[in-house]
Amino acid sequence: MNEWDSRGDLEEWMRELLAQDAYTVRPSPAPYPAIRRRGLAERRRRVAVTGAALIALAAVPVGAYAVNGGDGGRAADTAAPKPSASVPHRSAGGTPSSPSGPGRPATPGQLLDGITFEQAAAGLKECLRAEGGSAGGTADLGRAQDYRIILAARSTGDSNASGDGIHVVAVKERSADFRVICSLDDGVASGISTGGSDAGPPNAGPVVPDFNGGKLYQQSFIDKGHWKLPFRWGVIGTVEPSVAKVTVSYGGDDTTATLDGRWFVAAGVLNRQVTLAPRVKGYDAAGKLVYDSDTDSSYERSLP
Known part of the structure; x- marks a missing residue:
C-alpha cells in the first residue's frame, strides 16, 4: 500500500466516524419542567404583591387623596379635605342675605301665623317680580337678595280685599331704611307699599313709627x-x-316690640272694634321715656 492509498483510507475512516457522531452527539434538552416551575412561582409572587398593594390602598382613609406633582420625580403628597368655611353671623339685624334670596329676621317670632321663612321669601320675590320696572328705573325695587324680612303675618280680608292673605315686610337698609310691604293672596301678589325713613317728619325723635304702614x-x-x-x-x-x-x-293690649337693627316690629291680635291707632312708646337703657306717639304732633292718633 502506497502513501496515497493509506491517506484515502484514513479520510474515509474519518468521514465514517463523523457521520456516526452526528447521530449520537445531541445538545442537552432544555429544562422545561424547571422553567415552568419558575414561571409559576413568579406569577404567584406578582399576584401576592398586587393583593398587598390593594389591601394597602383600601386601608388609606377616605378623606385622603393623592396630589400629583409636576416634577415627576417627587413622591406624591397627601392632603386632607379642608373644613367648610364658617357662615357669617351678625348679632343684630338677622342673618345676611343669601345670593338668591332675602335675609332672615332677627328672631323667629317675627314670622307669625305658621308662615315659614321660605314662604315669606317666595312672597317677597313674587311681589318684586309683579311690580316689575326696568333695572335702574324709578319703578325698580331691586332683587330679593337686597332685602331682609322683618315681619310676615296673615292679613285679614275686608271690603277692599277678596279674602285673607299674608303681609310680608322687608327692608333694604342700605338705601335710607327703605322698606316694602307686600300683600299676597294665595301666593299671588295683590299689592305693594313702599316707604323709607325720609317719609318721616324733619324733626323726628328717636322713635319714628312708619307713617305709611297703616295697612298693617x-x-x-x-x-x-x-x-x-x-x-x-x-x-x-x-x-x-x-x-x-x-x-x-x-x-287695650300692651306688646313689647322686637328691636331688629334700625327697626322695631310689634304684632298682636285684635278682638274688638277700635277707633284709635296703636300707641307707641320708646325708652332708653335707663328706662326713661324718650318717645310717646300721643305727644307726637305728626302722628295720626285717630283711625280714618
Whole structure:
C-alpha cells in the first residue's frame, strides 16, 4: 500500500466516524419542567404583591387623596379635605342675605301665623317680580337678595280685599331704611307699599313709627266700626341706637316690640272694634321715656 492509498483510507475512516457522531452527539434538552416551575412561582409572587398593594390602598382613609406633582420625580403628597368655611353671623339685624334670596329676621317670632321663612321669601320675590320696572328705573325695587324680612303675618280680608292673605315686610337698609310691604293672596301678589325713613317728619325723635304702614294695623275705612275679627295687626318703624325698648298698645293690649337693627316690629291680635291707632312708646337703657306717639304732633292718633 502506497502513501496515497493509506491517506484515502484514513479520510474515509474519518468521514465514517463523523457521520456516526452526528447521530449520537445531541445538545442537552432544555429544562422545561424547571422553567415552568419558575414561571409559576413568579406569577404567584406578582399576584401576592398586587393583593398587598390593594389591601394597602383600601386601608388609606377616605378623606385622603393623592396630589400629583409636576416634577415627576417627587413622591406624591397627601392632603386632607379642608373644613367648610364658617357662615357669617351678625348679632343684630338677622342673618345676611343669601345670593338668591332675602335675609332672615332677627328672631323667629317675627314670622307669625305658621308662615315659614321660605314662604315669606317666595312672597317677597313674587311681589318684586309683579311690580316689575326696568333695572335702574324709578319703578325698580331691586332683587330679593337686597332685602331682609322683618315681619310676615296673615292679613285679614275686608271690603277692599277678596279674602285673607299674608303681609310680608322687608327692608333694604342700605338705601335710607327703605322698606316694602307686600300683600299676597294665595301666593299671588295683590299689592305693594313702599316707604323709607325720609317719609318721616324733619324733626323726628328717636322713635319714628312708619307713617305709611297703616295697612298693617287697620282695615278699610269703609268698614269702620265693623271690622272683621279677630284681626292680626302689626306696627313697624325705625329707632335710634339710644332706644333700648319700644312698647305698642292697641285695643287695650300692651306688646313689647322686637328691636331688629334700625327697626322695631310689634304684632298682636285684635278682638274688638277700635277707633284709635296703636300707641307707641320708646325708652332708653335707663328706662326713661324718650318717645310717646300721643305727644307726637305728626302722628295720626285717630283711625280714618
